[in-house]
Amino acid sequence: MSASILVPGSRKGADSMQAAAVKGRSLWDDARRRLLRNKMAVTGMVVLAILVVLAVVGPYLAPYAYDAVNKNDVWMGPGQNGHLLGTDSLGRDQLARLLMGLRVSLAIGLVATVVSLIIGVAWGAVAGFVGGRVDEAMMRFVDVLYSLPFIFFVILLMVTFGSNIILIFVAIGAVEWLTMSRIVRGQTLTLKHKEFVEAARAMGLGRGAIIARHIVPNLLGPVVVYVTLTIPAVILAESFLSFLGLGVQPPMASLGTLIANGAQDMELAPWLLVFPSLVMVVTLMSFNFIGDGLRDAIDPKDR
Amino acid sequence: MLLRTLLILALAAFVCACQGKVSRPACPEGKVCVHLGNVNDPVSLDPHKSTGTWEHRLLLDNLIGLTQDDAEGKPIPGVAERWETSPDGLTWTWYLREAYWSDGVPVTADDFVFSFRRILLPDTASPYASLLYFLKGAQAVSEGKAPKESLGVRALGPRVLEVKLEHPAPYFPELAKHQTMYPVPKHMVEKHGEAWAAPERYVSNGPFRVVSWKLGDHVKLVKNPRFWDAAKVCVDEVYYYPTNDTISAERQVKRGELDLNADIQSNRISFLRQDMPGYVQTHTYLGVAYLAFNNTVPAFRDRRVRQALSMAIDRDFIANKLLRGGQKPAFTFVPPGVAGYSGAKAPEWASWPFEKRQAEARRLLAQAGYGPDKPLKIEIKHRNSADPMLVMPAIQADWKQIGVDARLLQNEGQIAYAAYRARDFQVADAAWVADYNDAMSFLYLMQSATGEQNYGDYKNPRYDELLKQADNEPDAATRARYLAEAERIVLEDAAVAPTYFYVNKNLVSPKISGWKANLVDYHPTRYLCLKGHPKAALAAAG
Amino acid sequence: MFRFIGRRLLVAIPTLFLVITAAFFMMRAAPGGPFDMDRKLSPEILKNVEAKYGLDKPLAVQYVDYLADVVRGDLGPSLKYRDKSVLQILKENYKPSLIIGLSAITIAALMGVGLGVLAALRQNRSVDYGVMTVAILGVCIPTFVTAPLLVLGIASKLGWLPTAGWNDGALPNLVLPVIVLALPQIAIISRLTRAGMIEVLHSNYIRTARAKGLPESRIVGKHALRAALLPLVSYLGPACAGLITGSLVVERIFNLPGLGKFFVTSALQRDYTVVMGMVIFYAGLILFLNLVADLLYAALDPRVRLA
Secondary structure (H helix, E strand, O other): OOHHHHOOOOOOHHHHOOHHHHOOHHHHHHHHHHHHHOHHHHHHHHHHHHHHHHHHHHHHHOOOOOOOOOHHHOOOOOOHHHOOOOEOOOOOEHHHHHHHHHHHHHHHHHHHHHHHHHHHHHHHHHHHHHOHHHHHHHHHHHHHHHOOOHHHHHHHHHHHHOOOHHHHHHHHHHHHHHHHHHHHHHHHHHHHOOHHHHHHHHOOOOHHHHHHHHHHHHOHHHHHHHHHHHHHHHHHHHHHHHHOOOOOOOOOOOHHHHHHHHHHOOOOOOHHHHHHHHHHHHHHHHHHHHHHHHHHHHOHHHO | OHHHHHHHHHHHHHHHHOOOOOOOOOOOOOOOEEEEEOOOOOOOOOOOOOOOHHHHHHHOOOOOOOEEEOOOOOEEEOOEEEEEEOOOOOEEEEEEOOOEOOOOOEOOHHHHHHHHHHHHOHHHOOOOHHHHOOEOOHHHHHOOOOOHHHOOEEEEEOOEEEEEEOOOOOOHHHHOOOHHHOOOOHHHHHHHHHHHHOHHHOOOOOOEEEEEEEOOOEEEEEEOOOOOOHHHOOOOEEEEEOOOOHHHHHHHHHHOOOOEEOOOOHHHHHHHHHHOOOOEEEEEEEEEEEEEEOOOOHHHHOHHHHHHHHHOOOHHHHHHHHHOOOOEEOOOOOOOOOOOOOOOOOOHHHHOOHHHHHHHHHHHHHHOOOOOOOOEEEEEEEEOOHHHHHHHHHHHHHHHHOOEEEEEEEEOHHHHHHHHHOOOOOEEEEEEEOOOOOOHHHHHHHOHHHHHHOOOOOOOHHHHHHHHHHHOOOOHHHHHHHHHHHHHHHHHHOOEEEEEEEEEEEEEOOOEEOOOOOOOOOOOHHHOEEOOOOOHHHHHHO | OHHHHHHHHHHHHHHHHHHHHHHHHHHHHOOOOOOOOOOOOOHHHHHHHHHHOOOOOOHHHHHHHHHHHHHOOOOOEOOOOOOOEHHHHHHHHHHHHHHHHHHHHHHHHHHHHHHHHHHHHOOOOHHHHHHHHHHHHHHHOOHHHHHHHHHHHHHHHOOOOOOOOOHHHOHHHHHHHHHHHHHHHHHHHHHHHHHHHHHHHOOHHHHHHHHOOOOHHHHHHHHHHHHHOHHHHHOHHHHHHHHHHHHHHHHHHOOOOOHHHHHHHHHHOOOHHHHHHHHHHHHHHHHHHHHHHHHHHHHHOOOOOOO
16 A cells, blocks of 8 residues: 555566665675765755654653643643643643654654565565465465555554554554565565575575575665665555544554644644644655665666 | 646646636526535435434425424424323324325325334334334334334324323424434335335425435435425525535535535634634534443442542533533533423532632542552543544543543444443443433433443432333423432432533524524524525525 | 456456455454444344344354355445445445546646656756655645645635535536645656656667667657656556545545545444445456556566566
């Protein structure tokens, strides 16, 4: 469903980013240098670092708790009564809620991506390395899953088990692994015939060991690129669920729930929409810049 | 080049699209058409299969029962011109007027007998049949234990209907205008079965008739010339829209795409009063939001705990600062303005300043054995609809102030209610909108015989006794006294903690005339017209 | 080619079977049922209703019955809209969804490709940065924010377009929903096109074409664009999934009588049959579009041969 929102889950799109990552260590130094020369990517990294720090320590430093109801401070505009970003209908401090929301959204993005990463890399590497009928069967399975209306299944999952945060991780992660497995498989296919793999095989290393020690580490490049693009997709997917009332449940906040609530009250209290939207856009943009920068750095052909 | 062409194309499409006209279906020359936002799609056009208020709003333009709503929601004669009650209150005789179905067939007492039997029959599977259990033998028919002929309803002539009851029911005229008691056209139902309610063959006896229904889009009604008061009806065509998104509907009303919408989001009301002066209409409603304490949980068997929790809720903040839609703080259970009922006295603490209430609540909790060393820990299960989502965190914060540690658990409305019925909760956020305008339709909720729907399993023999006496009392004033005494007991016991009384909220274009805010929130389209239209005064007079 | 289509259709059947099975049991595992309401149904009445729809039978029997019905092309009656069958609901409501969706993807493709090509030709210049910034913004702002913002500005304040409603598919009523739905897709497609274009423009055969002195417009318009469009075609499937996600939001905000609006409410209300019907409909649609995408891909790329 949603990796595709940001990254086309195209079978062929994956190929372009693979070519470079395999030519040995010096290439990584080149890539790093290219990445650091890319102003957009560097800006993205700096901004993201700040956001992560804010998300981790922010909620502890904020003068109010994210769920503290302040009856006398209802609907305060930004700056009033010590509420830097204003308050909502319950007088809850918007800054505190925003920091908490950022933390939750980043956590969802990260955990769901890790889930997709584990499944996707395992599935793709095995399929690519074993090859033959196994490969065909495994990839056919991925094709089948691709053709499911996944948003429906995520909604059904939420309805069935109630929307709790762990489930959101798992549900979204379980959807996102498909593209990952395709990228990894394609990459593995090219790696399989490289000399060092042949050498390892000649030395009598088992399949499992080869996959774990030689294939997976060399998949790093394209996978990292894809990860930086999956995280924002996941964050966006969660915000959709929130809009439909199936996301994170209050009083807990995520960027998605904050924006969805803010959109309702945008004429009354524009600050409730503006600030979370800004944070969301900045977060997603920095991930995208980093992702683009990484791709360009690893695969210099594009530039 | 390519880009330029595209830009021009897009611009052209945009300009020709933007004629600035208000977008609604064309209204025939010289006719009056109204477009009404109705919140939801009807689940059915058959009154025996629908349950919601939005269906009722739509159906009451089509079908008229023994009585009907006036513009203020009070019962006035409908198909029945007049009625008589036996001294014991158990036999009602209804004399029907000369009326016709929209296909020209006369409306007879037989239609009513047929309809009352039909809604009760197990085959109809009507979700709302239990509302008719006050009719003699109704429950047995509905359970399939007795033949339909055993129901105490019969035609004494083509236009005389006799109805026998299980117990006196002074609210019968109120209930007789409810959709469950509408007549359905016997001749059509016998011919087409369930499919009689299809829009293309719909037959009505009221001022309008459904002609088409596009799910998710609109239901269209046209005037029924065979309605007995057709000459007084001003509107020719009515469109009902399922306006699920209240805020979108609000903008449609502002733009003139809709003439009214039957809901407003509470916390936008004060904004809308400024933004769209003259549109917002609110009125006390027949509904109450309350917390039920589960008596099977040991902590809540202690009356002091229930009282303390109820006292510590800042109802003024909830109603006036949080919801801000005209909701009233509730210290009693039955809303003000209920027919023939002056209400019970609120508990003494209701008039205390909030700080004093908090202090008393802490004292009661301490007496019950809770304090800083041993805080009371509870769970509030609540619905995830808009208002509870605002109110519950506020109550949680109120309780925190008296040292109670409350956790919130959200569920979708129907799931929450299923849990309440199964007693799977500690504190439940419930609400009740009465089916008919009578105190009994609120107070029966705490009766022990009510079973599942008495969520907290409240049991008080004195309370039960009073309600039973009220049920068997033919005299209205005495009955009201029994009910008020019962309500007083339930409040003193803090069996439930009422929080606020509902308010009905409509956004009505000032162009519309004849629309009156009222307690039951039904506004038959037959009374509506456009301001300044020659028929406006006639229609409003009904 | 026909063998290819045949094989894909053969795969489609077990896929649909899987979808139906998963959705069926997930829906049934959800707490509550279609007849749970805020009011109590008396037990007799509940029994009546459940018996009427066969919900009193064991789950396995219901499942087999349902499969048999589906094979016969019968999706059952809606449990909530008691006068309507699921097929009727699908028939009455697929049009707005389809019209909005197809218009959105067409506009997105045209605009996206146009902007992408433009950006690629002016690589690393201000036009490029401008287009790419807009593209990233387009992806990052959720539909449920753009929709009310546009309604508020263009419809409410300026009064140029209707704020909501379908009005029998009148053009003015379509404009805003289509724009809102198309925006994120324009963003993605322009990025894809740009990347593809840049890669192709640096390739050997384009250099050869240039060396041969072919006019630039011909190089870009004919050779480069064709190759650059390839990744776009394989994006078609995911794009449709994205559109479906978007339509859930757009149909609600614009109050359109489409299918998306029904899905969430039906799932929440446990209208089992309607949910199942929609899942089958959309799964079928996605399967079909994936097939179309593969065929198109083969038509555009001579290297791919369908076997």
